[in-house]
Amino acid sequence: MICNFFGSMLYFRIMNRGKPQKYLSLSEEILALARELSLREGDALPSERCLSERFGCNHLTVRKALRVLAERNRIHRVPSRGSYFGPAPAPLRSSNRIGFIFPDDEIFYYRIFASVERVIASRGMHPVVHLTGGSEMRELELLDYFDCSGTLALIAVPNRLCADRYRKLNIPTLFFDTRLPDLDIPQVVTDDSAGAFAATEQLILRGHIRIAHIGNEYDFTGEQRLNGFLDALRKHGLRPDRSLIRMRYPSREWGYHAARELFALPRPPTAIFCSNDTIASGVVNFCADKSLRIPADLSVVGFGNTQTAEYLNLSSVSQNTDRITGAICSNLELLLKGGRVPPLTVIPTSCISRASVADCAKPSRGRGRT
CATH class of the missing domain: 3.40.50.2300 (Response regulator)
Known part of the structure; x- marks a missing residue:
């Protein structure tokens, strides 16, 4: 069940689509240009940049016009190469x-x-x-x-x-x-919610109460890991603190930035659960820059058990990539043979403990407990 904590934490993409007739009329102008240039099937159309300059509009409007033409089978597009006049060649x-x-x-x-x-x-x-x-x-x-x-x-x-x-x-x-x-x-996924729950519970059992979460708000996986984090807090009677949750990008840069925000709080966290190892590496970089010791000053847990986690000696949640690979390959073989493929394959996770987690130290000045 998608978490409704603190209102919706889903990402809604809002685009300024402009007047609907703009890109529709532009699609007709592009066809007229193709006729003017005497393009034959398979000939390349001018680039998006050239079309944008010629018709005095932005590249998003051009892309939407080209997509309309592609859906009408008047042009076809080849990624990283461009758009071509006429329908796509028959598939082989x-x-x-x-x-x-x-x-x-x-x-x-x-x-x-x-x-x-x-x-x-x-x-x-x-x-x-x-x-x-x-x-x-x-x-x-x-x-x-x-x-x-x-x-x-x-x-x-x-x-x-x-x-x-x-x-x-x-x-x-x-x-x-x-x-x-x-x-x-058919879908092959890891049990993200259970993995996040186990990682968070591990921190709680080590005495941590002010536990932060840094995650990715743009996909179902990020939502499931947030849900697992929150479920673990609730199981142990801890009230989620909105100020300790930072959801945005799955990147190292976001991990660093979010850690900086968390440590600007009057009462910073004593532990951080990150929704992937890349984010966790950003947290580690922040701690190094600010002379914060891991795990003496802050416990950190990632997700993925990648080489990044191994290199940083970081506790992490293993997604059992060998089992994911096996499920993908067996499902692909069934799919290509026309066999019956399981609609959903859920791979269990496991917690890998390393040196980035310790028992919570006694609260020091500026680091209170709820």
């Missing part, structure tokens, strides 16, 4: 290409990809990897590309804003790490 299903879509270059995704790639390569299949940078538009373009380029199957960490496009895909698709519960697409 014999390509043996397996598409991968990741939101970023998080080390956890690389570890999963590296393991899956070894398996699919041994079976004569070839990976095609793209990163979206969290961009909804970028992901939609990639889905269009994979859907018409002869891709044999797609493995994705999906953006919920692209759910409708995933629903219309004509290629076998698997999700992992992030759930879209309303879609009839």
Whole structure:
């Protein structure tokens, strides 16, 4: 159940879409330009930048106009190359290409990809990897590309804003790490809520009461880890403190910035549970800059048990990547053979204890307890 703590903590993307006729009329102007340039099917259209300058509008309006034309099959788009006049070439299903879509270059995704790639390569299949940078538009373009380029199957960490496009895909698709519960697409996920609960409870049992959480507010995974954190506090009779929760990006920079905000409070936390190891590394960097000792002054726990956690000697939640890889590969094989694939595979987590957690010290000046 999605947490309603302190009101909605979901991320709502708000775009200034302007007048609806602007990009619609622009799409017709682009077609007129194609005729003026005597473009034939397969010829490249001018770049988005050139179109923006020619028609005096911003690049978002141009992208929306091009998407309208792509949906009407008047043009087709190739990621990282551009837009081309005419419909996309007929797909060639014999390509043996397996598409991968990741939101970023998080080390956890690389570890999963590296393991899956070894398996699919041994079976004569070839990976095609793209990163979206969290961009909804970028992901939609990639889905269009994979859907018409002869891709044999797609493995994705999906953006919920692209759910409708995933629903219309004509290629076998698997999700992992992030759930879209309303879609009839097989999904492999870790038990994020249980992992966060166990990590937080570990801190509580070590005597910590003022426990902060730094997480990612933009996806289902971040929500589940926040829910587990809050459930652990409630189980032990601790009232969640809004000032100790920082939700935004899954990045090292955000971890550093959020830690700085937390330690500007009159009563800073004695422990921080981070929703991934990358965020935790930002917290560690902040502590080093401010001469805060881990774990004497602050206990820190991450999530993912990546090489970052191993290098920093950081307690973390293991997502059991070997089991995730095994589930992805077995589900992919079933999918390609037309077999019955489990709709949801949940991989259990486990806590890995290292040197970043200690018993809570007695409260010192400026560090009170509830």
